[in-house]
Amino acid sequence: MQDEPTPTELIKAVADFLRNEITPVIKGHNAFKLRVGINALDLVTRQLALEQGGDAAEAARLKQLLGTDGALIELNRALCEKIAGGEVDLQTPGLAEHLWQTTMDKLAVDQPNYASYKRELGTK
């Protein structure tokens, strides 16, 4: 068992330092790069918090849709084959809901400020 603080706490501490102390004193192209770096750290923090729950729910939905079990990536490959082959489409019960939920869960980690995501959060 690893000791505390947790990876999330460590990354957040570094991101907060960069955001609050370093950002005001950096200019030009490096200020842009710093912002990208802070965004990356924030993304990792969100993924650490959300990934497990999101993946478990995604796997459960895929199991239901496909009627098989396996690793998440293999389930996704199987779904891709069925969509490509026309066996499964938007008329298939549960497919649209599954794709929407999976995509919303990805956006919650990748880009929670993306305007399309914020709009869809509001219309759910």
Place this chain on the structure above:
Amino acid sequence: MIEDQLGRCVASWYKGATGVTGAAKLSGGASQETWTFDIVHADGNTGAILRRAPPGYGASPGRAAGLDAEATLMQLAHDAGLPSPRVMHVLTPADELGTGFIMQRIEGETIARKILRDEQFAKARPILARQLGRVVAGIHGLPASKLPKLREMTATKEIADLEREYRSFNWPRPVFELALRWLRERDPGPSKEVTLVHGDFRHGNLIIGPDGVRAVLDWELAHFGDPMEDLGWICVNSWRFGEIDKPVGGFGSREELFAGYEEAGRKVDPDRVMFWEVMGTLRWGIMCCGMMRRFREGPDHSMERAMIGRRSSETEIDLLRLLAPRGG
């Protein structure tokens, strides 16, 4: 060093030029660079841009039209009265600067967030979509007999290219599969009319001033094909920068874009435009995946590239909004 080379080059065709000053690289990958500089002259300096493949990088990669073709297209656009820089000089071997060309520098803004938010563009924003409709109609109407040799694309070929690229990542994306299937089922077939297509008509490649569009840049992806492709590509949500209710670049409506296009005497097929918008959304998503691969395989191991890889999910939500909208 580049200033010395440029100075010698400029002296050979710009009467009275005594050298160049302020040369700075604006952007550059391994095979293509853009430089800004001023030509020094007793009557006042002239702003110029060098676009080149450095010596040793002759051939243009994959889909690129090639720098000679880009120069020809820009000059044709300029001659037709379209917003385009004047090409001042096409590089020759004697210039020892590689291949490429030197063009007039046009002042203005290319950064979308500034164009969409800064006060100085407040008067330009409401007129841009219509203006760009007229401009892109002008591009599609450039005289075929004068155009350089370019690749010819169809929707069918584009779908196949995107699919090949997507499969090469070996990473399953059910939303991309759905989009590929949707595109194959609705492939409208070859366009009745084949014209010059700019291929990358969007923010970043348009110089905007307080008065509106001043120049169309970056003809690297120009080809022959369905003119509706350019209208669809500029409507892709990724170029709206948060202003998602204004489909044209975050500043205008499709109706305004189409009205400008038809004012210039050309016809819009809105269904085809929508088809190309879906294609474009998928295309940008696959390009984001390509950035992730280049990050992982090097040589560009940058945070920026890595983070663009995490933007492909933005195109997945946009594809779902187009193909499977919720709650009608």
